[in-house]
Amino acid sequence: MIQTVFADPNQLLLFVLIGFAAQMVDGALGMAYGQISSTLLLSMGVPPRQASAGVHTAETFTTAVSAISHVAHRNVDWKLFGRIVVPGVIGGVLGAYVLTTVDAGIAKPFVLAYLTALGLYLFYRGVMHRHTERSPKVVAPLGLVGGFLDAAGGGGWGAIVTSNLLVQGSNPRKTIGTVNTAEFFLTVTISATFLLALGWEAFTTATVGLLIGGVFAAPFGAMIAKRVNPDVLLTFVGGLVTLTSLYGLYRALFT
Template sequence: MGYGLTSSSVLVAAGLKPATASASVHLAQVGTTLASGLAHRRAGNVDEASLKKVAPPGALGALAGAALLSYTPAATARLLSATLLFGLGAIVALRFYRIAPRRAEAAGAPSATVLRLIGLLGGFVDSTGGGGWGPIATSGLLAGSSLPPCRVVGTTSASEFFVTVAAVAGFCATHAGGGGGHGARLDLLAVLLLGGVSAAPLAPRLVTCARPRMLGVLIGGFIMLTNSKTLLHAAGAGESVRSCCQAALLAAWLAALASVRRHADDEEAPAGKAGPQD
């Protein structure tokens, strides 16, 4: 869920143009999402009905987002990308900090319309922000579905392959057409691809035993901290103000991690043992 967001945040913060960073990450994700989707399918974590409804609009949204990002001036694109990434990081961190894990209850599967809207928004944000499909699709499916978390993660991972292919096609089309797009960095692509493909087969095993709140707060806070520099610079903040703001954000992030850590044992208590409610 944090691959595209984290990778894009690091690359943009390092000075790479948003379109180049997003294109590099998405090209690497063609391999990583394929490996991840196949691994989840073998583990029985993919819900075919939801996959068929969320993947096509996700691909359409990704095409539109790639075109918009490639035709946007570099400075504006960097600000847009940082804003989206920071906002998504905040959503991820707050969601996992405030909401304790709950066992799936019979809530009925989300309607086809809801799934299509989730797909369209997730695909668009994924291309323009360099990532975001995981948080949006996973949150949407968890909020309105009776699927267990492992199947939500598996369905999100499998559908992301189609979204990624569409995003790459959009970047390639605008680049070939002279629309201002920027090609992927092959050196970065090789490293991202190697790391992602190596880690993908572990996901089905870890998804049922990892502490989701700790991981969510960790990833979300990292994304916020990484993109805050770009936002503060765009706001005209001086170096001392930027340092103070980032220090405050870092302190809040570490405090949130410590709080989640303290309550982790109670929140993940085995069934039959009552734990404190958030």
Template sequence: MSLASKGLVDTADSDLNSVRNENAGGNQLFPVFLKLNKLHTVVIGAGKVGLEKLTAIMHNCNTARVTVISAAVIHEVSALAVAYPTINVIQKSFVDSDLDGVDLVIAATDDSALNAYIRESAHQRKLLINVADKPDLCDFYLGSIVKKGDLKIGISTNGKSPTIAKRLREVLDENIPDEIDITLQQMAGLRNTLSGDFAAKVKHLNEITSVLVEPKIERKNLRWLIWLFIIFGLGIAITALWFNEPEFRAYAQQIDQSFYYFLGAGFLFAMVDGAIGMSYGVTSTAFSISMGISPASASMAVHLSEIMSNGIAGWMHYRMGNVNWKLFKLLILPGILGAAVGAGLISSLEHYAMYTKPLVSIYTLTLGGVILSKAFKTAKKKSADKIKRISLLGLGGGFIDAVGGGGWGSIVLSSLIAGGRHPRFSLGTVKLTRFFIAMIGSLVFLTMLNGAPWSAIAGLIIGSALAAPIAARISNRISVKLIMVAVGIIVILVSLKSIVAFVSKVI
């Protein structure tokens, strides 16, 4: 009885036109996915090659029923059998009766004559066999597999180069996010809610998923065109009011000149933050202190401006599906608690701003050095061990961010990515949590501080809000290294300026 008739093979959809090319060159293999938990697989050989084959099987199906037969068994195979109860190791020499009642055969010995004998015995029973490192003797190959939850992608080079297949698997595994499994589960849930016949269900699912394959260039160009017209329209309106309405010109001239400085700074810093995912708080705080604002007021200005900018950016990342909700839940409450405590501490020291200002400048100077060093670090392979103490990271990040006026992105985002988290989902999650942390920190600052530099705050709020929708879409599209170098140098220079000014007053 064939595997398909036993209901043990899940085959991919094939194009009927490919039948015409059955005699053409190229890879003639037909990919199938076997339900190994319902089959009996025999692996002959328990050395290093047998271990490799057995590990591949159990990695893809941890309930696969496998019998291992070998006269010599290495320790690693025995350990694997202990870890997986469905593995049965029999230490003896192979005889052809060992293939009775078997569905699949894998020959993994270093004895060519024995492998040939195993193959002959398998074919006499009409069994499919894989012979390790002998493509010409194989009925099927064990291809490289990319596994992301319920998503599984098989890669075959027709036996020509397992190394190429392995490299392709690494590339796909790196670039396909783990969160793709969440999308699969959601689509499965949606499919179960649909009513009607098969054709109606397919039509509805095609409509929902069409956004994944439809051309996006025109829609992207349309969005940029809309933003261009909005900015151009605002420019025309303001210019017209300035030259034609004396009252408007008089009102604009009464506005504190610092508003315009902070407006431009807020827009620039938010754009930079969108490109590298960090440094808005650090750059804004360093700039504010250099303009004569106290550390507590500078941190309040930063947090107030980040309510709107991070709210917009967080919403954009949410709409683009860039939020890891499990990570969000681990960060949000500790981050809020840390921000509240930090804001309360720095606000209570407002009367000692002369002394706290150089301390905060030293902090921003340090972060500037961190950003600069990250720009020149050689890229390393992503760690397989993701950072574990996420709640503690959120608590510390929220506290330091409130005290120093920035650092949430520099500390939390950098740690998540360095710990193996996906950069895009980490960025989206950090942006959304930043909205709530900025809101709580701002409430504490407003409650404890008597006055505030409202011109500077208004400039940062409006500037960062204008940049937020654009910044969310330019991440990773421009030279991150160049921006990080520029930001690091600027933050270091501005911080040094504040420190030197303090030292000059003391002397």
């Protein structure tokens, strides 16, 4: 079934559209490309490690364009970038290794429940205009955990890192741009780890479609993040984290 779906070139346009939509959301809000893409692939019967490998292979290219766009629009806090990128890469390698050797899905419901609560809190702060900007204190451990869960779960870097930095008071536009830029280095490392473990089996029609759609959408996301009011960004981030986490929690517990 999986081979039939991915061998059909007529499916390419569908995955291009999904990749475009997912990257528009990710570039503007700093999350959800992995969650949207991985959820689709898993719903079509793709094993978790192939789904994560395929999504991260596509993200290697989409995050490169997204990073360039955010840098061009001055959405990056380079000090914050330096504090999250190395721990994120280390966590990503560990997560990819775990996913190719053992079942890492046991902790998924707990992580999703935590993200749901976090999303509701961010949504509340955005709606009530209560976001007070200050320098985040917990950064490196956040990068490590975010990178690990991103690789092991097929997505989640933005949901974990962006949302937690925003809770600590980080500027929404700079946070989104910085996390997206760091994600490029994370996805390159994760993809290389998967390729060493799995070979090229995950590079399918779906991967190509997600890649094409994501590359076209990447510049627009950075433009949106630069121009939208911080409280509005925070509200949308909170709503997106809540909805995607609730859906993932439902799938993890009841399907």
